[in-house]
Amino acid sequence: MTTRARTMTVSWDRANARRLDRQFSAHGVTGAVSAMLGAHAQVLSAAELSAGLRAPGATRTDVRTALWTDRALVKTFGPRGTVHLLPADELPMWTGALSAVPMGSSPFPKDARMTPEQVEAVVAAVADALTGAELTVDELSDEVIARTGPWAGDLVMPAFQGMWPRWRQVLHLAGHRGALCYGPNRGRKATYTNPGAVPMPAREATAELVRRYLRAYGPATPEHFARWLAAPRGWAGRLFEELAGSGAIEAVEFEGCGAAWVAAGDTRFPSDPPRGVRLLPYFDAFAIASRPRERLFPGAAYGRALAGGQAGNFPVLLVDGVVAGVWHQRRSGKRIAVTVEPLITPDAGRTRALEEQAEAVGRVLEGSPELTVGEVTVGGHA
Secondary structure (H helix, E strand, O other): OOOOOOOOEEOHHHHHHHHHHHHOOOOHHHHHHHHOOOEEOOOHHHHHHHHHOOOOOOOHHHHHHHHHHOOOEEEEEOHHHOEEEEEHHHHHHHHHHHOOOOOOOOOOOHHHOOOHHHHHHHHHHHHHHHOOOOEOHHHHHHHHHHHHOHHHHOEEEEEOOEEEEHHHHHHHHHHHOOOOEEEEEEOOEEEEEOOOOOOOOHHHHHHHHHHHHHHHHOOEOHHHHHHHHOOOHHHHHHHHHHHHHOOOEEEEEEOOOEEEEEEOOOOOOOOOOOOOEEEEOOOOHHHHHOOOHHHHOOOHHHHHOOEOOEOOOOOEEEEOOEEEEEEEEEEEOOEEEEEEEEOOOOOHHHHHHHHHHHHHHHHHHOOEEEEEEOOOOOOOOO
């Protein structure tokens, strides 16, 4: 892509320090979720930790209150089609941008696929059925089939212990279009509702998302953005080129990456490298989005804390801004056993900092932590 003249060079340490500063100086759990560009919530306790550890004094109750009582947060399908917590007031941007990402080819067999017209019919039916309602997936299925036709209920999608109806293949797309988000659980069953957010126009939304991404994780390349969003690289490249041409983003030289981008005018970086010890949970946004990955996971951390190069399968120990170990927590009643496996030998200061981080995990999860420094014996995503 065409680049502008680069006027400054940004080191990895300075970029990493800015990313950490911006994520861990937010106000409240909603501000924390905004700063990290969404908290991965496939497992809700991980999202509670991601947000709570960034918001001084916050607990999982604060996250749940923001989500289910104040409705300041929304649980829905976010980047990469995975479940995230997102700020409710930012949902128009997210739905506008996510629905603008080109869809890839269908992964389903030909006889299971839906036509473009059927996709639109299902998304409209989902939006209509969930307006003013909170429905389980089975209840929603009945409503969608009633509004579209028997074809939507054909059991053609392989599921965990059987087959799902045809319409389920666009569930996450309905979330990206703003037709659906999660409601409070009904017992053990998840429910869905219509968040009532009107998507921002696509061009405006994608520009804003790139700007927000670069403020959180810049300097970054179009490829970094595409990987984070699970978007086509060509589409991301054209988007960055358009934004560069309009002056919305500007180029810098980023150590280890060459030409990279920041939001226009956002060129101030800390002079000191990152310091300190942090525990981050499964699929924490910082570990997922920070690039280049080999700098965040240096040396032995690349093999120990990643799964085939994929971040998030292990909770990670950060020391001075880079991954220096893995950890695991197991709850039994109020007791939370926290096991940390450092890849370096912690000195007295870092050991004290690690104890403070374990206490913070206990505070967020509203339990009593017991720290053990030793081998983590469970596998990824355990």
